[in-house]
Amino acid sequence: MLTTKEIMDTLKMIDEQKLDVRTITMGISLLDCAHSDIDIVCNNIYDKITKYAKNLVKVGEQIEEEYGIKVVNKRIAVTPISIVAAAAKTDNYTPFALALDRAAKEVGVNFIGGFSALVQKGYTNADRILIDSIPQALSETDVVCASVNVASTKAGINMDAVRHMGGIIKDLAQNTAANDAIGCAKLVVFANAVEDNPFMAGAFHGVGEPECAINVGVSGPGVVKSALEKIKGMPFDVVADTIKKTSFQITRVGQLVAMEASKRLGVPYGIVDLSLAPTPEIGDSVAHIFEEMGLERAGAHGTTAALAMLNDAVKKGGVMASSHVGGLSGAFIPVSEDAGMIDAVLAGALTFDKLEAMTSVCSVGLDMIAIPGDTPKETISAMIADEAAIGMINAKTTAVRIIPVPGKGVGDSVEFGGLLGHAPIMAVNSMSSKDFIDRGGRIPAPIHSFKN
Amino acid sequence: MKAIITVIGFDKVGIIAGVSGLMARLNANILDINQTVFGTNFIMAMYVDLTEMNVSFKELKEELDKIGESIGVNVRIQREEIFNAMHRL
The missing domain is CATH 3.20.70.20 (Anaerobic Ribonucleotide-triphosphate Reductase Large Chain)
Known part of the structure; x- marks a missing residue:
């Protein structure tokens, strides 16, 4: 039989560390x-x-x-x-x-x-x-x-x-x-949108997918943070290994649920997506993982390195735990949906530009960021262009989910409610990108995309 | 189907009796029991086989909730697979 400690570990993950099937x-x-x-x-x-x-x-x-x-x-x-x-x-x-x-x-x-x-x-x-x-x-x-x-x-x-x-x-x-x-x-x-992403708002059923499929997304930033609390001051080799083991356990739950849902619904199982997807709830923050790693706040110098390692270790743990890993699988860094990210923005630690840098190593992109309502449309297009460039060159998914809030400016905040949380309006670069965006056309695919 | 019943709370007279009595009444077979007392905190894990049980999982859960409420402890039941998935290769 399982030991009492193993049983209690699982219960703690679910109760205190907010492990859930998202x-x-x-x-x-x-x-x-x-x-x-x-x-x-x-x-x-x-x-x-x-x-x-x-x-x-x-x-x-x-x-x-x-x-x-x-x-x-x-x-x-x-x-x-x-x-x-x-x-x-x-x-x-x-x-x-x-x-x-x-x-x-x-x-x-x-x-x-x-x-x-x-x-x-x-x-x-x-x-x-x-x-x-x-x-x-x-x-x-x-x-x-x-x-x-x-x-x-x-x-x-x-x-x-x-x-x-x-x-x-x-x-x-x-x-x-x-x-x-x-x-x-x-x-x-x-x-580089993926065809089997189970997470919203970006989920769609790609044309290469079967008639019907069950894809499951699991999450648990709190579980990772809690595991890291036990290894304070240890080198990054230990940190990476700890994250891998934790992600493995979380993804195994996802695999179990995906198989069970597939069986009961009579629909083939597609993939499990292990993404550390934060919510505004206490104990469910990716930013707090960075703090546990030793950064005063998300956005401090070192945050990109911390996120790169986190994202990679999560994928490695997930890959071994499931027969089919897919979707986005990694760490999400939405602002409004993460209590620690919101605090970091309010403290002046996390800026738009730092978020952009972080998207070069996270699993998604500029996510749930509220910006001034008078931001020109060309500036928003230019943000999309920057993200698309990061995705294109690094052969990874990137995304922009940005909210120009009419009538609001820096210093204001918005409340979306529920899982979407609330967000302070972030400052954006005021220099014009209009002539750049007005060019239109296509930016050619990078040389390293020609692998045939 | 096999499941794990866990009871967490203050140590009180009648916890195991209450849960095992219910198992007998519902024709669920107890395979193993572990219990530990940490200070005043009581943790009990009971491994049960529900194959021959005469009520649904949902009804069993409701019955366990009632026992938990009457004794003042947290009682829950989960299928064993979730623990095996996490802790066994």
């Missing part, structure tokens, strides 16, 4: 929903999602009850809607978002991702319609998430799309101004 995400292909008649497509989408995901929430709750571990979110990711909608005769895709919203609410999930377009090399007509529909679609729905992939290591950076997205983010912020631009929290601009 999401069971069902990926559903909507490719067979296509039709020239928009009403038929919407009905097909609604019917398919409500049929496939009928038991998703129930199974999530059963697993939570039987294994005694919180399954925080049950979610759905679908085929990028720009592909599903392409045959429909319409110039506005908002009705598809409304259909997704209705279906998600019917089955009880709290987010549905996939109002998406992949335009790293160029636009189809449908991609353009989808992107132009985002400001309306996300302000008229509650649980729909959108994403646009504007760059990849293989294709380079689509600077037309980068320019486009700066304006879209501003419009979306304006459309949801009454709620502090909450719409922007549901829109991610990617480079």
